[in-house]
Amino acid sequence: MSIIAGFEHFIRQDEPLAPLTWLRIGGAAEYFAEPTTVDELAALVRRCREHDVAVRVLGGGSNLLVRDEGVRGVVIQLGAAAFGEISVKGQAVIAGAGAKLGHLISASAREGLGGLEMLVGIPGTLGGALHGNSGNHGSDVGQFTHGATVLARDGQIHQRKREEMAFGYRQSSLDELVILSAELRFEPDDPMQITKRMQKQWIIKKSHQPLAHENTVCAFKNPGEMSAASLIDQAGVGGTRLGGVSLSQRHANFVVTEGGATAADVLRLVDTLREQVLDRTGVELRPAYEVW
Template sequence: MDWLKDFAGRIEADAPLSRLTWFRLGGPARCLFHPHDADALAGALRRGREESVPVNVLGCGANILVRDDGFDGVVVRLDEPAFREVSVEGESVRAGGGVDMMPLSRGLSAKGLSGLEPMAGIPSSIGGAVRMNAGGRYGEIADVVEKVAVMNRDGSVEEWSREQAGFGYRRSAVGDRVVLWARFKLKEDDPRQVSQTYDEIFDQKMETQPLGDASAGCIFKNPPDASAGALIDKAGLKGATCGGASVSHRHANFIVTRQGATASDVLRLIDLIRETVRERWGTELETEIEIW
């Protein structure tokens, strides 16, 4: 993939992805590319398409399972300063696609800017959060998005309103585009109050989810009118294990892994859960995580 050298940015060959994902397992990427700026990103996306090489974007790796034989293509990380800018103007905040969501939402809460508290305890980049419409019972990112800039695979850039971003339950219209930045409309409030709300949501997450373990958050989407975790729990699957991967005792929709676990262990456990839930409840579970 010598053609990547035509574009400004760092290139790592055969780069282990296990260190960049929350599951901490899986094989390497043929190339890991850190574009210097939007022009370099546009060039790599265009060229990848011409060369028929898959190009995937990796955020914080909190919703991804990389297979053991790795990813035979280019993985792009938006970790250069051009993608990590944050600007605050009154109640309007613009953040680059590569910005880490948790410190941002904590910092804004401490300043008394309210709206991103529901992101407490959700490991994510801005790009990943927008693409997945990250959130939960306290709200989702779509609630405060005002504008999103996305780059198409031909390198062209579009600015979308919230409506154009097509948000739904854990989904958006982003598809294979790259989120360059998002602008949020927040509300000024009492900093102590907003921080307290942030902390309460974070504490609640710590109590109910295994945030200290290697996982990728919820494995399955909730089916209509049901909780995937409750279906898995009531099927008696808490603690079920394949190799180094187990269904969490704390939250049945989380698979946690111990050192030495492989992606195949996780995939076998996903199949086991699906089959058991299908047989027991007649419900087909759809994965929320992405498998590379």
């Protein structure tokens, strides 16, 4: 049986991934699936396991570099409405992993639930944020997460309680194949005050990162208490350029690309920077983004 037999209504072949990532470069997915229900998703994951086919999950593509040759196997995106629902019960917000982080922040603020507004301006989905414990200024998504529902590689669904999850700097123990949804809890606060903090945070964030039209990815994780951007500046390598790939004028820790740039160029530039920063400061930087 073909891998897609019976799933034709939500799977496409040879789907370009570049338009689905913030870097807007890289090749196609052999199969690209947008299941409309959890049952369809689970059935596809089980089929892939039977056929030994690789499965990857794409969120908003803001922390991802797809290689020029593209990816074999199935790329799943939780873009359907069933995966993006957000509901509020008292101090708890339950959200699908496909929900945009920005929508979750606005919904919580509207309900007078404070905390997550410090993460405003971080692109992508809740699933991507939970996978890498995204955060800003000492706050991260993990600190609010009280439970999660995940789908394992065998197609089984599991619940993870707070005590079964661990979140560290840009990492989380939620490493099952698909994060389906999560429950986050917040403190009640005045919606006006939350909105003010959100606006302030938004202005700070926007003034320090590449502009919306730029093709970009955050290059390195901050090592310990140091900032990767200041290490790049200290090493004097902020002006490094390779083909159509360079570092942002607005924030030295963002790679930006222009016409003709390839994923291979990005990998080479990041590796060159890593070597130069190590050479000149003695600190080894690690890439922040994932490579497919």
